[in-house]
Amino acid sequence: MTLNKSAENIVDEGAQHPNCPLCATPGGDWVFNCSKFRVIEAVDADYPGFLRLVWNDHVREFSDLSREDRMLCMDAVALLEQFVLRVFKADKANIATLGNVVPHLHWHVIPRFTDDKHFPAPVWATAKPGVSLSPRQQWVLDSKPKWMLDLRAQLLAAFPIQ
Helix, strand or coil: CECCCCHHHCECCCCCCCCCHHHHCCCCEEEEECCCEEEEECCCCCCCCCEEEEECCCCCCHHHCCHHHHHHHHHHHHHHHHHHHHHCCCCEEEEECCCCCCCCCEEEEEEECCCCCCCCCCCCCCCCCCCCCCHHHHHHHHCHHHHHHHHHHHHHHHCCCC
16 A cells, blocks of 8 residues: 555555546557556647556556655656657657546656647647648657657666566
């Protein structure tokens, strides 16, 4: 059991919740899965390469994790950010954990380009009219099989499957 600041936040590790979409489904296209977390591409027509790290156990908050698991999680998020910046040549990587709609710990790692349809606003803002995928976003979409294999290999080297 993990104990947070209040009794309401006691979480049975390994617990799954039947009404949680991230417990019931992968949440997108599989990239990698290990004992603690999985990485998926959150298939989004406007944002190819939009990655999510999803904690496998149903945990609501980052602070519910043990210190060791928090460090592991952040190492994985950092690897995803570096991948997005280096391989996709993104101008910026947006990282967010919200969980307002799906209260299951997951991190968004979103490649941002100065010519994407929302830049510099958040991806959840109103899109600029008439803007389609930028050339670099199109490259991310077209090269998905290759970069997915590359990312999977990097994750496997850093986080061996147990």
